[in-house]
Amino acid sequence: MSNKLISQMGLPSSLANVFSARNILTAKDALSLPEFDLMALLDVDRDQVRTAVARISEIACPPCRTALSLMEDRALTGGYLPTRLLGLDRALRGGIPFGALTELVGPSGIGKTQFCLKLALLAALPSSYGGLNGRVIYMDTESKFHSTRLIEIGRSSFPHIFNSEGMAQEMAGRIIVLRPASLDELTESLQQIQLIILQHDVKLLIVDSMAAILVGENERSTTGQKQHSCHLPLSFLKSLAEFSQIPIVVTNQVRSQNNYEVVHYPFQGIQWAHAVTIRLIFEAHSGQRFIKISKSPTSPAIAFPFLVKSSGIALLSDEGLEVTGSEMSTIRCEGLNVLVEGAEPFPHLGC
Amino acid sequence: MSASIAMAESSRSGAHALLDGAQTAWDMLSEEQMQKPITTGCEELDTILGGGIQCKAVTEIGGIPGIGKTQLGIQLAVNVQIPVQYGGLGGKAVYIDTEGSFMVERAHQIIEGCIADLFEKFEHRKQSLVCPYILQPNSFLANIFYFRVCSYTEQIAAVNYLEKFLEEHKDIIVVDSITFHFRRDFDDLAMRTRVLGGMSSKLMRFTKKHNLAVVLLNQVTTKFVDGSFQLTLALGDSWSHACTNRIILYWNGNERHAYIDKSPSLRSASAPFQVTSKGIRNVTSNCKRVRMM
Numbered sequence: 223m224s225n226k227l228i229s230q231m232g233l234p235s236s237l238a239n240v241f242s243a244r245n246i247l248t249a250k251d252a253l254s255l256p257e258f259d260l261m262a263l264l265d266v267d268r269d270q271v272r273t274a275v276a277r278i279s280e281i282a283c284p285p286c287r288t289a290l291s292l293m294e295d296r297a298l299t300g301g302y303l304p305t306r307l308l309g310l311d312r313a314l315r316g317g318i319p320f321g322a323l324t325e326l327v328g329p330s331g332i333g334k335t336q337f338c339l340k341l342a343l344l345a346a347l348p349s350s351y352g353g354l355n356g357r358v359i360y361m362d363t364e365s366k367f368h369s370t371r372l373i374e375i376g377r378s379s380f381p382h383i384f385n386s387e388g389m390a391q392e393m394a395g396r397i398i399v400l401r402p403a404s405l406d407e408l409t410e411s412l413q414q415i416q417l418i419i420l421q422h423d424v425k426l427l428i429v430d431s432m433a434a435i436l437v438g439e440n441e442r443s444t445t446g447q448k449q450h451s452c453h454l455p456l457s458f459l460k461s462l463a464e465f466s467q468i469p470i471v472v473t474n475q476v477r478s479q480n481n482y483e484v485v486h487y488p489f490q491g492i493q494w495a496h497a498v499t500i501r502l503i504f505e506a507h508s509g510q511r512f513i514k515i516s517k518s519p520t521s522p523a524i525a526f527p528f529l530v531k532s533s534g535i536a537l538l539s540d541e542g543l544e545v546t547g548s549e550m551s552t553i554r555c556e557g558l559n560v561l562v563e564g565a566e567p568f569p570h571l572g573c
Numbered sequence: 574m575s576a577s578i579a580m581a582e583s584s585r586s587g588a589h590a591l592l593d594g595a596q597t598a599w600d601m602l603s604e605e606q607m608q609k610p611i612t613t614g615c616e617e618l619d620t621i622l623g624g625g626i627q628c629k630a631v632t633e634i635g636g637i638p639g640i641g642k643t644q645l646g647i648q649l650a651v652n653v654q655i656p657v658q659y660g661g662l663g664g665k666a667v668y669i670d671t672e673g674s675f676m677v678e679r680a681h682q683i684i685e686g687c688i689a690d691l692f693e694k695f696e697h698r699k700q701s702l703v704c705p706y707i708l709q710p711n712s713f714l715a716n717i718f719y720f721r722v723c724s725y726t727e728q729i730a731a732v733n734y735l736e737k738f739l740e741e742h743k744d745i746i747v748v749d750s751i752t753f754h755f756r757r758d759f760d761d762l763a764m765r766t767r768v769l770g771g772m773s774s775k776l777m778r779f780t781k782k783h784n785l786a787v788v789l790l791n792q793v794t795t796k797f798v799d800g801s802f803q804l805t806l807a808l809g810d811s812w813s814h815a816c817t818n819r820i821i822l823y824w825n826g827n828e829r830h831a832y833i834d835k836s837p838s839l840r841s842a843s844a845p846f847q848v849t850s851k852g853i854r855n856v857t858s859n860c861k862r863v864r865m866m
Contacts, residue, residue, distance in 0.1 A: 224726035279733030547827035
């Protein structure tokens with residue numbers, strides 16, 4: 223919209239010529255200048271500038287929709303990918319939302335990848351089994367994707383599907399794993415993914431994890447250097463989600479030095495944090511692991527205790543524990559030895 | 574001689590024209606007293622606001638992510654529609670969404686909560702006070718006019734376009750959030766201040782001309798100042814003059830509070846509020862358990 227050309231907006235040709243003569247070619251060029259500056263630059267009177275700006279604005283303005291039509295659209299696309307964790311789905315009013323960015327954050331080894339593997343399967347399942355019957359793109363930046371574990375989760379959770387002839391192959395075949403070797407490769411692939419999503423009927427995109435990119439962004443913002451609009455990947459992913467109306471899930475790491483640290487993740491100070499619609503914090507304390515809904519438009523902050531089983535994540539209780547105040551955004555890493563970098567250990571046995 | 578008489582006459586009629594366009598303080602007072610404010614859903618918050626969000630004013634609401642700005646924004650877009658027969662304005666809302674924070678399911682939830690509370694409050698009336706069609710969620714949803722803007726260009730275009738759009742009666746404009754797109758991508762900071770100034774004076778004009786309320790939600794960010802992180806309103810220096818009233822939402826222990834930071838007519842005060850599944854409400858002591866729908 224910002225890049226719409228003034229020459230194609232139907233302004234009277236004398237006026238249109240003046241704009242292009244002064245190198246004001248797009249809506250963005252024209253609207254970035256205050257009215258007075260435009261008058262001086264174009265050497266036309268105020269009324270003419272006002273009429274021109276009104277016309278340019280009308281065209282560059284995004285279309286107006288009523289909330290009712292938004293609701294009707296939602297009803298058409300289904301709107302959610304249920305996680306099959308009853309308490310979580312109930313709190314999120316359905317599950318992981320389409321058209322939005324969901325972030326999973328927590329210390330290494332806690333179960334975020336396990337959660338992602340299950341989601342990938344759920345999206346691949348045929349609709350008769352409650353799935354989205356589509357392909358999944360899994361961007362694995364830290365080599366944590368283990369296909370044996372994926373099949374194990376599948377066999378444990380949906381034995382009737384996975385034990386029938388060829389289904390395991392079919393389901394696993396729908397999950398496309400990309401392994402970008404560097405930060406640049408990751409950003410590049412994100413650019414191309416938009417097309418892939420449309421052409422290959424992709425119903426879910428998972429980025430596990432975004433940590434490498436976000437560390438870079440974080441550093442830039444805290445040193446106070448002016449941020450130019452280089453690729454802020456999360457904002458890009460968010461627009462991608464809105465455009466393609468699929469759920470996009472990203473995971474994020476926190477690192478603690480010792481076993482009892484409480485990490486105060488400075489979500490408020492970081493611009494990209496606003497791009498996320500739902501934030502689930504995975505944390506450990508009091509000898510248990512919890513999935514905590516830290517940010518959600520439809521749910522208060524509640525935490526569910528969970529275990530990791532052979533069938534993936536299982537909630538120990540569907541009634542959450544209410545969480546208030548600053549606890550909503552802290553991440554507790556008690557009892558998790560996170561000094562070992564690299565692949566998550568298989569936490570089959572829970573804790 | 575005749576020339577000077579003509580000039581005196583014309584300056585007199587010019588003076589008349591100037592006075593014709595002005596209002597006396599008494600007229601303004603009568604007008605203000607007739608103007609119903611928009612309830613926030615929380616009685617204590619309404620009280621410190623003098624009844625609710627004032628029409629004919631620009632109110633800025635700032636706070637950290639997660640404190641409830643969007644929740645309050647959606648609540649106001651719903652509450653403006655409460656029919657006159659139920660004590661409201663019977664109006665319509667424009668919602669400009671710059672970050673994609675608006676979730677229509679949440680709006681639906683809040684609308685249901687509002688309607689349920691209205692029925693409860695007016696229970697003693699046997700019949701519905703208005704045509705039953707009006708107190709349906711779909712009616713409320715149809716009166717929220719939503720613009721999704723993805724860049725500062727679109728934001729400026731949308732505010733400019735509102736000039737024409739507002740000819741059809743609207744009562745509140747919510748911008749969620751106002752500075753988001755201006756914080757990056759603008760290389761010339763002096764220019765940015767002037768563009769923001771132009772936008773804010775336009776919005777200010779809308780309140781007077783169209784008799785509506787403008788609510789601007791703003792982010793609070795951490796700035797690295799003097800060796801420590803401090804919370805400030807985004808683009809605060811270039812923006813501070815642009816609003817009539819400013820409210821800051823903040824955490825007080827485990828409770829959400831709202832504080833009147835700037836107002837020409839309201840006293841500095843703060844009030845607690847809650848975000849419930851029904852929307853923004855008073856804090857009640859027996860409301861500790863999380864109730865799932």
